[in-house]
Amino acid sequence: MEATTEHIFVLHEFIDGEARNWFHHHVLHTNRDKQDWTFKEVLIGLYNCFVNAATMQEAREAFQTAVYDAQMGIQTFYEAVHTAAADSDAESNVEED
Secondary structure, three states: OOOOHHHHHHHHOOOOHHHHHHHHHHHHOOOOOOOOOOHHHHHHHHHHHHHHHHHHHHHHHHHHHOOOOOOOOHHHHHHHHHHHHHHHOOOOOOOOO
């Protein structure tokens, strides 16, 4: 099934707050940079702006707040720091294939 303009407008009904503001500014606004959006491009734009940014912030916070606990051992601390660093260094944006 091909995603149409109708799909984009239906999506608009299910988002609110900052996501809705982003949608208005980037997808609907008369003076937007990109004139024609596909449904997939809108989903990727929302993901890159909100989901990925939140995930990266959580990873940075996990890295900064990691604390060594002698009872848990050095390996546990290493795993926590390593995982947080890897998550915060993940590809920052999803791109179309």
